Amino acid sequence: MNSSQNKLCVKNVTKTFSHDITAIQNISVHIKEGEIVSIIGPSGCGKSTMLDLIAGLSLPDSGDIFLNGQSIVGKTGKVSYMPQNDVLLPWRTIIENVTIGLEVQGMKKKEAKIEAKQLLPAFGLEQYGDHYPYMLSGGMKQRASFLRSVLCKKEVMLLDEPFGKLDALTKRGLHEWLIERWQESHFTMMLVTHDVDEAIYLSDRIYIMSHRPGKIIAEIKIRLEKDRLKRSITSVEFASQKEEILSILEGKSAAAFF
């Protein structure tokens, strides 16, 4: 695999924590420009660890990570990152919360607010800029967190279980909304999720990880319509891909590769 052909490329990365906990072992994944790729794996298998490494928040023991062919190991600010359990600061209004990333990048507060305000309508938050987080529903808070990541305007977005805590209906609405945003700008996205339906609905490809030490045990190409809004979670094709993924996760099937 030529790392320069991919937008993002994680190559043979291993990360061990103290007390000999190997969180991930020799992981290689890649993502092409405009692709949505999901990572599925059991709890504790190292998914968040991998995103932290890509975001430059921690260093691997070995291996390399490339963005546009350039190593980004240990470099922060290269990708947008919505971490697991991303929280809005309760003492800041929504507009002040979503502009945090821009302020960290050195933009003046006033300019950051002007920029953020323009995007509030597309995120369904037009009336809520001056509200505080406690005044918003769960789905609205997730959209605000997502807007905070989008405003950082990086070429790659990493989302760690962004819809994890939401009820099924709110989640479904956000999936459609996310795809509409993606159809407008075709950002490149890596999504960590526990939800197999969500992964199939949103992704071009899915990587499946093993229990700790996390390794990639399969790479599944989604064979459904390219247009996500036409994908039906009740179709035979959807069920067949779900079966394929669940059988690998449950250890009933040989991995698709390795």
Ligand SMILES: Nc1ncnc2c1ncn2[C@@H]1O[C@H](COP(=O)(O)OP(=O)(O)O)[C@@H](O)[C@H]1O
């Ligand atoms: N900072 C840390 N120090 C020690 N162990 C850690 C640290 N971060 C994560 N781990 C351990 O590494 C493993 C992978 O964690 P994590 O990446 O959060 O898994 P996942 O996101 O797949 O649930 C877990 O066993 C976790 O306890």
Ligand SMILES: [Mg+2]
């Ligand atoms: Mg995690």
